[in-house]
Amino acid sequence: MAGERNTNAPAAQGAEQGLDQFKYEIANELGVQLGGDRTSRENGSVGGQMTKRMIQFAEENLKKGSRL
Template sequence: MAQGQKRNKILITGASRAMEDFKWETARELGIQIPESGYMGDLPSRMNGAIGGNMVRKMIAAYENSLAAGTVPPTPQVTR
């Protein structure tokens, strides 16, 4: 496994479960068949990349909509 994935940290407590749910929701919207076990290692990287790419698009769109509405979500403080 790539070491970069082990260094990623979710900055907001409790967001890991929400991000996991968001991933499955995005996969369903794309029509990607989700295995019952939850293991997605058998899926081609193109499909996994499509899920991640669409997640980013949706997050950017949500942020842009909040800016247009005049409400900006709080930026988490990074502690090192």
């Protein structure tokens, strides 16, 4: 709801800064300005793209046999 704070926390302690940087890199690639005045679709497209790339990264590493 409007005015609520984001309570999501990274699963790995200390990853917040890296994830934040990753978020803005993706937003830049997609040409999206993040913010509360943007649509859910615009902001959500960034999160969806982040998830897609993280899954792709994990799958590639699993194929190589390395454990993250």
